Amino acid sequence: MEAESSPPPPPPPSQSPPLKTYKLTASSIGYSKSTTISPALLFKPCKTTPPINILKDISFTAYPSQILAIVGPSGAGKSTLLDILAAGTSPTSGTLLLNSLPLHNPSSFRKISAYVPQHDCCLPQLTVSETFAFSARLLNPKLADVSCIVDCLLAELRLTHLAHTRLTHGLSGGERRRVSIGLSLLHDPAILLLDEPTSGLDSNSALNVMQTLRSITDSRQRTVLLSIHQPSFKILATIDKILLLSKGTVVHYGTLSSLEGFLLDNGFTVPPQLNSLEYAMEMLNQITKKTPITPCLELPPSPINPTSSVPETKITGEDSVKLESRNDLDFSLSLSPSFSLPQLKLSQSS
Numbered sequence: 001m002e003a004e005s006s007p008p009p010p011p012p013p014s015q016s017p018p019l020k021t022y023k024l025t026a027s028s029i030g031y032s033k034s035t036t037i038s039p040a041l042l043f044k045p046c047k048t049t050p051p052i053n054i055l056k057d058i059s060f061t062a063y064p065s066q067i068l069a070i071v072g073p074s075g076a077g078k079s080t081l082l083d084i085l086a087a088g089t090s091p092t093s094g095t096l097l098l099n100s101l102p103l104h105n106p107s108s109f110r111k112i113s114a115y116v117p118q119h120d121c122c123l124p125q126l127t128v129s130e131t132f133a134f135s136a137r138l139l140n141p142k143l144a145d146v147s148c149i150v151d152c153l154l155a156e157l158r159l160t161h162l163a164h165t166r167l168t169h170g171l172s173g174g175e176r177r178r179v180s181i182g183l184s185l186l187h188d189p190a191i192l193l194l195d196e197p198t199s200g201l202d203s204n205s206a207l208n209v210m211q212t213l214r215s216i217t218d219s220r221q222r223t224v225l226l227s228i229h230q231p232s233f234k235i236l237a238t239i240d241k242i243l244l245l246s247k248g249t250v251v252h253y254g255t256l257s258s259l260e261g262f263l264l265d266n267g268f269t270v271p272p273q274l275n276s277l278e279y280a281m282e283m284l285n286q287i288t289k290k291t292p293i294t295p296c297l298e299l300p301p302s303p304i305n306p307t308s309s310v311p312e313t314k315i316t317g318e319d320s321v322k323l324e325s326r327n328d329l330d331f332s333l334s335l336s337p338s339f340s341l342p343q344l345k346l347s348q349s350s
């Protein structure tokens with residue numbers, strides 16, 4: 001009689017068939033919206049405010065095997081942009097391109113991508129392994145045996161030791177977030193979009209989630225885009241490129257070191273206690289506090305500065321913010337009040 005043997009181990013994710021890779025490009029994406037205000041009295045008509053430019057002229061490319069982090073102060077437009085990228089909202093202007101071809105069909109895009117919302121939505125009574133098995137069967141009811149899929153996912157997300165733990169008992173916030181990410185991987189998406197995957201987590205758990213995302217990105221050459229608030233230096237090491245937004249416009253797109261170069265080129269030395277992103281965010285937060293978003297009706301054309309990737313600054317006495325410069329000269333960041341979507345501009349004050 002044959003001894004009862006344990007089932008063969010699942011193949012590691014690297015042995016899965018190669019995944020088609022995708023480059024996702026945003027070309028001059030804009031999004032504006034007016035708000036309808038309900039009247040205080042029922043018989044009065046609703047009021048519609050003039051449209052607000054929430055996103056303006058957003059361009060970048062996200063590549064396979066790379067993590068692109070969308071960063072910016074609160075209200076910068078990160079979630080709105082992610083929603084557009086996830087084909088949840090149509091942009092008012094501009095185009096999305098998939099491997100350089102215009103993306104016309106949102107439903108086919110959803111088949112090759114996955115969106116992980118900020119809040120974990122899991123069935124609390126199930127264990128981690130039951131959660132994966134239940135969702136795999138929902139996705140494909142014809143599957144007779146899902147144990148291989150579940151075991152692969154548990155291994156990929158470094159959750160094997162928690163396979164039999166219930167989601168509401170004994171899982172940390174970071175582990176729950178990894179379960180949510182695991183659910184989005186069930187259909188093996190080539191593009192992964194995540195809204196603030198580290199929000200509400202302590203620094204260790206946040207780093208753990210980001211390291212898991214790094215290995216998911218590398219293992220299957222996935223294209224990963226995520227929004228994130230103030231990433232630490234260790235988290236930044238897991239990210240390839242940054243799209244820094246402020247008030248719906250791109251301040252910088254590139255690597256962390258190119259951001260540092262951009263700041264240095266404009267005369268700003270990053271203080272030793274901050275990384276260049278933290279420093280840029282501090283400046284943007286100062287600006288954000290000073291200038292509210294105004295209606296887009298009187299938006300003048302953006303001036304183009306031929307020597308820099310960002311437009312030239314107009315210095316206005318009241319609106320300027322003094323910042324430390326490399327040459328100990330006074331520099332000012334300023335915003336023209338007539339701009340509905342001010343862009344960060346650096347220029348030397350006399």
Ligand SMILES: Nc1ncnc2c1ncn2[C@@H]1O[C@H](COP(=O)(O)OP(=O)(O)OP(=O)(O)O)[C@@H](O)[C@H]1O
Binds near residue numbers: 077
């Ligand atoms: N449906 C809407 N109608 C009108 N304004 C909106 C709408 N959705 C978002 N906004 C505005 O657009 C701006 C960008 O919002 P969004 O949520 O994308 O920013 P965010 O960078 O994700 O902010 P946070 O970091 O606080 O989540 C905000 O000023 C917000 O008030």
